[in-house]
Amino acid sequence: MNKANQFKGLSDRGKGILMSLGGVFVLSPDSLLIRLADLNDYTLIFYRGLFPIVAISLVLWIYYRTRFVGALLRIGWIGVLNGVLFACVNISFISAIQRTSVANTLLFLSSAPIFAAILSLIVLRENQRPSTWLIIALSLLSIFIIGWGSYGSNGLLGDFFAICCAIVTACSAVLIRYKKDVDLVPSVIIGSLFTACFGLIQAPELSLSSVQFVYLGIIGFILIPFAFIMLTIAPRFANSAEVQLVYLLESILGPLWVWLVIREAPSLNTIIGGSMLLLSVAWFAHHTISEESKIAAQDS
DSSP, rough: OHHHHHHOOOOOHHHHHHHHHHHHHHTHHHHHHHHHHOOOOOHHHHHHHHHHHHHHHHHHHHGGGHHHHHHHHHHHHHHHHHHHHHEEEEEEEEEEHHTTOOHHHHHTTTTTHHHHHHHHHIIIOOOOHHHHHOEEEEEEHHHHHHTTTTTSSSHHHHHHHHHHHHHHHHHHHHHHHTTTOOTTTTTTHHHHHHHHHHHHHOOOOOOHHHHHHHHHHHHIHHHHHHHHHHHHHHHSOOHHHHHHHHHHHHHHHHHHHHHHHHHOOOOOOHHHHHHHHHHHHHHHHHHHHHHHHHHHHHHO
């Protein structure tokens, strides 16, 4: 069976894992570009909300054409709630990364799968597979190793915002999984609007240099639209906790971008724990896709 047929033969779970991987890899330079933009919190929040409204609306208009308005209306109150969660993710993420290190922010964000697994068990009655719990355990060990020596340092408020971001991210993934029969991608537009309005009210100024505009343009017109469309669709196909496990990759890819460009060298603990995390998630994704492809091939 060739690769094209393998992809076509993937189960919903395999497709969800692949979408999650694509979304995370695209989103990974986000933290670096925020650092390079060097703006205050609220100006960042405003443009992080404004630009994706334009980009995602254009993508959805091309996809839905005359059904675009109908797609927005069909999201209902669930979509509005997911939009609120999306805005909270944006606001808490910027608040965290402006007050603590990129590595710390993404480290705490990587706890999202734990919250997603617990919420899925409580809300959706989804019992996680043994392999999923195993990867969660390995991930927790990796997180502990990465964070060894970082806890108790400055930036406690930033760490708090990062934990809040992780919890809200997990809530959104479970909500999308709960209403997987509804296309909630348009809710990202609503969430971006809420984000922009919050930033507009609070921002002391909105002026940008040409370089800052380029950085924020890449974030708002490319990274966020593509990544969050993928990460919004993925939980419709794969388990919420599994999607969030793949999202763990950002906790190693984000600091890697920062190290490569601005030479913020990671500690030995980050390298060891991050390598464990990367290998664990890579094995999980490969095992899942291979397993599901074989099952699909046997059923066909």
